Amino acid sequence: MAAVLASPLAPIRKGSRVFFSLNSYFHCSSGLASKEHYKIVVLGGGSGGITMGARMKRKVGAKKVAIVEPSEMHYYQPIWTLVGAGAKSINSSGRPTASVMPSGVKWFKSRVTKIDPKNNTVSTDSGKELSYDYLIIALGLQLHYEKIKGLPEGFQHPKIGSNYSLQTVEKTWNALRNFKEGNAIFSFPNTPVKCAGAPQKIMYLSEAYLRKTGKRSKANIIYNTSLPVLFGVKKYADALWEIVKSRDLNVNLRHNLIEVRPDKREAVFENLDNPGETKIFEYEMLHVTPPMGPPSVLKGSSLEDEAGWLDVNKDTLQHKTYDNVFGIGDCTNVPTSKTAAAVAAQSAVLDRTITKVMKKDKPDKKYDGYTSCPLVTSYNTVILAEFDYNGQPLETFPVDQGKESRIMYHMKADLMPHLYWHGLLKGLWGGPGPYRKLMHLGMK
Numbered sequence: 001m002a003a004v005l006a007s008p009l010a011p012i013r014k015g016s017r018v019f020f021s022l023n024s025y026f027h028c029s030s031g032l033a034s035k036e037h038y039k040i041v042v043l044g045g046g047s048g049g050i051t052m053g054a055r056m057k058r059k060v061g062a063k064k065v066a067i068v069e070p071s072e073m074h075y076y077q078p079i080w081t082l083v084g085a086g087a088k089s090i091n092s093s094g095r096p097t098a099s100v101m102p103s104g105v106k107w108f109k110s111r112v113t114k115i116d117p118k119n120n121t122v123s124t125d126s127g128k129e130l131s132y133d134y135l136i137i138a139l140g141l142q143l144h145y146e147k148i149k150g151l152p153e154g155f156q157h158p159k160i161g162s163n164y165s166l167q168t169v170e171k172t173w174n175a176l177r178n179f180k181e182g183n184a185i186f187s188f189p190n191t192p193v194k195c196a197g198a199p200q201k202i203m204y205l206s207e208a209y210l211r212k213t214g215k216r217s218k219a220n221i222i223y224n225t226s227l228p229v230l231f232g233v234k235k236y237a238d239a240l241w242e243i244v245k246s247r248d249l250n251v252n253l254r255h256n257l258i259e260v261r262p263d264k265r266e267a268v269f270e271n272l273d274n275p276g277e278t279k280i281f282e283y284e285m286l287h288v289t290p291p292m293g294p295p296s297v298l299k300g301s302s303l304e305d306e307a308g309w310l311d312v313n314k315d316t317l318q319h320k321t322y323d324n325v326f327g328i329g330d331c332t333n334v335p336t337s338k339t340a341a342a343v344a345a346q347s348a349v350l351d352r353t354i355t356k357v358m359k360k361d362k363p364d365k366k367y368d369g370y371t372s373c374p375l376v377t378s379y380n381t382v383i384l385a386e387f388d389y390n391g392q393p394l395e396t397f398p399v400d401q402g403k404e405s406r407i408m409y410h411m412k413a414d415l416m417p418h419l420y421w422h423g424l425l426k427g428l429w430g431g432p433g434p435y436r437k438l439m440h441l442g443m444k
Contacts (some may be wrong), residue, residue, distance in 0.1 A: 013346055034128055036106075037068040040121055041132040045069025045111050047424060048343045054102040054134070054427030059358075060090035064106025066132075068124060070111045074100050075166065076420050078340055081198055081376055082413060084163040084172035084204035084287070092417075094166075100425050101220045103443050114299045117322045134324045134354065135315045137293040137303070137310055141194060141330040141338070145216030149259035150270075157262035160287045164194075175285040178267035181218040182284030184210070185267055187257040188225035189291040190218070194330050194338040196232065197373040197385065199225070199289040200240070206285070207247055208378040221248075222281065224269050225257035232337070235393050236375065236385040239402045245376055255279070257288065279405055284336040295331050314389070316363040317350045323357065326350055334369070340420065341372035341431065348430025351379055370394055370431055382408035386432075396432040398439050 026300060040056045042049050045067055053067045075094045082088040101107050110124035115137075120131045143164060145152040152168075154160055161172030176184075186203040189289045193199070203223050210216045223244075231237040232243070239437030244251055252269075258278070259268035267286055271277040296306035303319065305311040310327040311320050314334045319325035329344050330338040345367065352365040368387025374382045381404040388394045400410070 006276065019222060025212045029355065035121075035131065036066070036128070038106065039132070039133045039137065040066070040134045040170060041062035041130050042067045042136045042138060042343055043115070044138035044140060044188075044329075044331075045071065045074065045101065045107075046138060046140050046329065047420070048140075048347070049136070050074070050100050050102070050425045051343065051347045051427050051429075052136050052138060052328060052350065054425065055347065056354070057102045057105055058427065059355065060114045061131055061353075063089075063106070065102070066106040066108060066130060067101065067111055068108045068110055068122065068130070069097060070125075070254050071097055072109075073097060076417055078195065078420075079417055081164045081205070084176075084202050085209060085379070086173045087205075088115075088178060090170055091168070092160060095421070100421070102427075114419050115297060115303060117301065117303055117325055119190050120324070127183065132324075134358070135322075135326070136350070136354075137298075137325065137331060138326045138329050139310075139331045141192075141292045142295060143340075144191075144291040144293055145288070150262060151288065151290075154260045154262040159265060159284060160260065160262055161196060161288045162290065164288075164290055168288075172202065172287055175287075176209055176302065179206075179210060179219065179285050180217060181215075181224055182232065183282055184285040184287075185219045185222045185224060185281055185283045186287045186289075187199070187269075188223075188227060188289050190226035190256040190272060191291040191293060193289060193292050195281060195373060196307075196337050197375045199223075200230070201376040202287050203249065203252040204243065204247075204375075204377045206396065209248065211377075219284075220250065221381050222250045222252065223251050224257065224281070226254060226272055229254055231375075231385070233385060233387045233393065235402050236383060236387075239383055240375065240377075241359070243404075252443070260286065260288070296333070305333050307333070314369070315366040316353045316365060317346055317367060318353055318357065324337070326354060334367070336369040337371040337373060338386075339371050339373060340424070341386075342370065342422050343431065344429050345370040345431035347424070347427070348433070351427075351430070354416045360434065368394070376409065377404050378409075380406050380409050382412050384408040384411070392437065394436070396436045396439060397406065 038110045056065045075096045079416045107190040108127040141394040162168040188199040240261045254272040255269040297306040312333045313325040329343045353363040373385040384401045
C-alpha cells in the first residue's frame with residue numbers, strides 16, 4: 001500500500017514529510033498485521049504437539065491456541081518397524097495433519113525459523129510473527145543421515161534401508177525380501193536416538209523372516225551398536241542376550257557406522273574404544289539408524305542446553321530459565337528414552353504443570369521418567385520394556401514382562417495404534433500410570 005501511495009505523493013516536495021510519515025505508518029501497519037497473539041502457542045505437530053494442543057484447547061478454548069507445523073501428513077512412526085519387516089503397510093501409518101489437528105485451533109502450516117523467549121515471540125518461514133503468553137515446544141529431533149559418509153545418496157542403491165524415515169522404510173523391506181546370501185547388518189549411532197530399541201527390533205524380525213523363507217543358513221546377522229550394552233535396562237538386556245545367543249546373532253558393542261560404500265556394498269565402522277581404528281563389513285543387507293540431534297532452530301535461542309536440547313526441569317517439564325516456556329518429547333533433555341510412550345506420560349504431567357503456572361502456583365506433579373519400548377522379537381512376540389529415570393522396570397501388567405509374549409505383540413501391532421490416534425492425539429491418554437496402580441493393587 002505504501003508503494004501505491006508513493007507515486008502520487010512523490011512529486012509534492014512540500015508534502016515530503018507527510019509522505020514519509022504516511023509511508024512509515026503504512027509500512028508499520030502491514031508489519032503489525034502479520035503479527036498475531038495467542039495465549040498458548042505450540043511448536044510442532046507431532047505426537048507431543050498435537051496432544052498438548054488438544055489439552056490446551058480444553059483448558060483455554062480453541063481460539064486462544066495456535067499450532068505451528070509445516071507437514072501435510074502426520075505419521076505414527078512406531079509402526080514403521082513392522083512396515084520395514086513387511087508386516088504393515090506404509091499407508092496404514094499416516095493420516096492428513098488436518099484430520100488430527102484439534103478442531104478450532106489455529107494451524108499455521110509453516111516452519112519455525114526463530115524463537116525469541118525474551119520477547120515472547122516466534123517467527124515462521126511464511127513471514128508470520130506470533131506472540132504468546134505461554135509456549136510449548138514439541139519440535140521432535142532431526143535425523144542426520146548426511147553425517148554418515150555416502151548417505152543419504154546411498155539409499156538410491158538397493159540392499160540398504162532405514163526404518164527411521166518415510167522415504168527409506170520400504171527400502172528396508174525390499175532389501176530383506178530380496179536377500180540372497182551374506183551379511184545382514186544393523187547399526188546403532190553414537191548419538192541419542194528416538195526409540196532406542198528399534199535398531200535391534202528390525203534385526204530380530206529380519207532373522208525371523210529369513211528363517212521362515214529358508215534363507216537363514218545363508219545369512220550372517222550382525223548388530224553393530226555404538227553403545228557399551230545391548231539395552232540400557234539390565235532386566236531386558238539379559239533377556240535379549242538370551243535371544244541373541246539362541247538365534248546365533250552377532251553383536252559388536254562400541255561399533256559406530258561412519259561410512260557406506262553402496263557401490264561395493266561395504267559399511268565402515270569405527271571402534272569407539274580405539275578411536276581411529278576402523279573395520280570394513282561387506283553386506284547383502286544394511287539397515288541404518290542415522291545419527292540424530294536437536295532441532296536446529298533452538299541453537300542460539302537461549303533455550304538450549306550445552307548439547308543443543310531444550311533445557312527443561314526433568315520433573316515438571318518447565319524451562320529452567322523461562323517460566324512460561326515448556327517442552328515435551330524428543331526435543332527435550334529429560335534423561336529418559338525418547339518414545340511416544342514417554343510423550344503420553346509427559347503430557348499428563350505437563351498439563352498439570354501449566355495449570356499450576358497459570359494460577360501462579362508451584363507445579364506439584366512430577367514426571368518419573370516413564371517410557372516404554374515394545375521390543376519386537378519376532379512376527380508374533382514382544383518383550384514389553386517399561387522403565388523410569390533410574391533405569392528400573394516400571395511395568396504395567398502383573399506378569400514378568402521380561403519374557404517374550406504373544407499378547408504384547410498384538411498390543412504393539414493392533415491396540416497401540418488405536419490408542420495413539422483416538423487417545424493420545426485427542427489429549428485423553430496420559431500413560432498407563434493409573435492402570436498400573438490398579439493392576440498392582442495400589443503398589444508402584
